[in-house]
Amino acid sequence: MIRLDNISKQNGQQLLFIEASASLQKGEKIGLVGPNGAGKSTLFRMITAQEVPDEGQVLVDRGISVGFFSQDVGEMSGRSAVAEVMDGAGDVSTVAAELAELEAALADPDRMDEMESLIERFGEVQGRFEDLGGYALEGKAREVLAGLSFSQEMMDGDVSNLSGGWKMRVALARILLMRPDVMLLDEPSNHLDLESLIWLEQFLTGYEGALMLTSHDREFMNRIINKVIEIDGGGLTSFSGDYEFYEQQRAMNEAQQQAQFERQQAMLAKEIKFIERFKARASHAAQVQSRVKKLDKIERVEPPKRRQAVSFEFAPAPRSGEDVVNLKGVHKRYGQRVIYEGLDLLVRRRERCAVLGVNGAGKSTLLKLVTGSTEPDEGSVTLGGSVRMGYFAQHAMELLEGNQTVFEALESSFPRANQGSLRSLAGCFGFSGDEVEKRCRVLSGGEKARLVMAKMLYDPPNFLVLDEPTNHLDMATKEMLIAALAQYEGTMLFVSHDRHFLAALSNRVLELTPEGIHQYGGGYTEYVARTGQEAPGLRS
Known part of the structure; x- marks a missing residue:
């Protein structure tokens, strides 16, 4: 569905991606992981064509609908939360807006002389709204908002009165209602209470489209994903399985690479010791030359890149009363x-x-x-x-x-x-x-x-x-x-x-x-x- 083909990307002095490749296939639920600043949000922006790679290409299958939720939700005002959520549903939201305008016009005594044409138009628009499943859509929008802990009052109130965290939930609800072929969710678990988080977890588990998400909540991530793509040192590495499996696999890969590195270092030390010992002796010149050539040809094993994990010894707290x-x-x-x-x-x-x-x-x-x-x-x-x-x-x-x-x-x-x-x-x-x-x-x-x-x-x-x-x-x-x-x-x-x-x-x-x-x-x-x-x- 989506393919990242040998992409390279630089932000200022920072190289984010170097000839990196990965793919998102139908039915995959991918957790995108990597340290802060590794390029997770940039990757989302490249998939949605908000940014382009410096080299390589991002290929999205024709006709695929993509819904993208990010922390930057933009301006929201003048409508109810329900209307804002339904606005992401395409044609039906345009029809819903006209229907609301016609309802207001029909109730306006100053427009009595237009009543006949208004009623006729109202009938046409209402029919179109029904054909598009508009009435069912409003019910679904309310269901999603309720799952994200909105009260009825908040659903019907002006969205501009909501705090930033609640507006993010509205933006998230819009993508969930849309049910696109591919969902890209950048930190959807931020700003959610426990009930909303568990509801979202269940919603995404039942979602049949492809999904790529980032989250700092390991439990949430672990229950949803079936594949991990890790951004590390400019590359993209894929792991099949949930987050827990990825951690185990990563630790195992690191241990194997460390063991390989140590074995090679021991062998190199032994060869270098022989060369140093016999390089001045004419009787060993051929052997020394042979070993020097052999060392030049050996592909060096790099030590594993270790994530910087800093621990700190905190001072003990003074004792309080019982x-x-x-x-x-x-x-x-x-x-x-x-x-x-x-x-x-x-x-x-x-x-x-x-x-x-x-x-x-x-x-x-x-x-x-x-x-x-x-x-x-x-x-x-x-x-x-x-x-x-x-x-x-x-x-x-x-x-x-x-x-x-x-x-x-x-x-x-x-x-x-x-x-x-x-x-x-x-x-x-x-x-x-x-x-x-x-x-x-x-x-x-x-x-x-x-x-x-x-x-x-x-x-x-x-x-x-x-x-x-x-x-x-x-x-x-x-x-x-x-x-x-x-x-x-x-x-x-x-x-x-x-x-x-x-x-x-x-x-x-x-x-x-x-x-x-x-x-x-x-x-x-x-x-x-x-x-x-x-x-x-x-x-x-």
């Missing part, structure tokens, strides 16, 4: 909406509490109450003795000083730390080499999140409150964060939609429901085993 935070009789409402009514909750030392709940259940509100960012209407929130708290929330990224570089931001937070230690910290969170000189104002959302996390964990508090800490983090940084937090001896209260993160770090689950908090000991894996569901909103 009771870390205690909420008693807490009431909280926003306008008419009651979030909590008489909430009681005690979090104890070394508990790692994962907070689950459907949209609007009050997950972020609970974290804000605990951190003092918002006050309860009634009741009390009390921190225990010797508790030192660190709070990671999305708004924390807005507090970075725009003119500071990454390194200056770390240095100003820890003026007594040595430079080597801070550079190591920066590298651990994905800022290597010259990247530490980037100004904070030009950092992407993901880079800001990594910097805020680095500042928080260098001198860790004994109580971490984390609101979606893995948003925007790539897989390598996420793995490093999980490894660091697994060694952390303090207390955690966190919200995340990443099931790998939830399973690796939680030892208690707080499920927020309209009836109150349901508590589960043993963490997320045990929660799934006991409830039979991966998220509260999926329970029948």
Whole structure:
């Protein structure tokens, strides 16, 4: 369906692709992987003809429809979310727009004299709309939006009132409704809550077209794909199987290449030693010459290219008292909406509490109450003795000083730390080499999140409150964060939609429901085993 044939592409000084080839066939569901900046988004743009390769060609079969979802959703305003989603469905959306205009005209008393012609045209357009399956399409659009956690009110409201994250869901819904022959999805799992993520997973598993996607959510990727294309060092390498198989295969290939490299190095060392020893002796001249020629002809085995995985030893957190935070009789409402009514909750030392709940259940509100960012209407929130708290929330990224570089931001937070230690910290969170000189104002959302996390964990508090800490983090940084937090001896209260993160770090689950908090000991894996569901909103 799609073929990349010996493509080369350079961006500025960076060589992204060097005579690279790959293909996407009917029925394939491909995970596109590679380090940040390797060229994943550029590859999507070349397939959709937004960019062209410097050499080689991108071949798309004639008549193939391609739907592309990217993080750059563009402007949306003046229509409902449903209308915006249906707009991606081709002719039917044009007919739907005319039908809406005619309905408005028929209800306009100033156009009574045109009534006969309006009614006639309305009948024609309505017939065309029915022929195109327009009424069924609206139902399908609402179904997709509901799967992505939209309420009826949000579906019918002006799309311009939605936040950036919700607009991304509208853009994603448009591609899903379109059901093209090929879907290209660049980070579709960003900005989704757990229920929406699982719904999307099931939708894509049942999708019969070809699919190529990127995602930093390994669980999501693993359940959908049946092939991996890896971008590494300018080349494209294909692996059949899911993400887990790719990781195993990659590790095995690396081990084999390392063993080959070491065997060859040992053989070369032996030959060079013989040459050095006997090169001055006339009696061995023929043998020496023969071995020198043999060495010249040997094709050298390269050592495997190792992904840069930086680990960092975080300082131990100081010990707190046994009771870390205690909420008693807490009431909280926003306008008419009651979030909590008489909430009681005690979090104890070394508990790692994962907070689950459907949209609007009050997950972020609970974290804000605990951190003092918002006050309860009634009741009390009390921190225990010797508790030192660190709070990671999305708004924390807005507090970075725009003119500071990454390194200056770390240095100003820890003026007594040595430079080597801070550079190591920066590298651990994905800022290597010259990247530490980037100004904070030009950092992407993901880079800001990594910097805020680095500042928080260098001198860790004994109580971490984390609101979606893995948003925007790539897989390598996420793995490093999980490894660091697994060694952390303090207390955690966190919200995340990443099931790998939830399973690796939680030892208690707080499920927020309209009836109150349901508590589960043993963490997320045990929660799934006991409830039979991966998220509260999926329970029948």
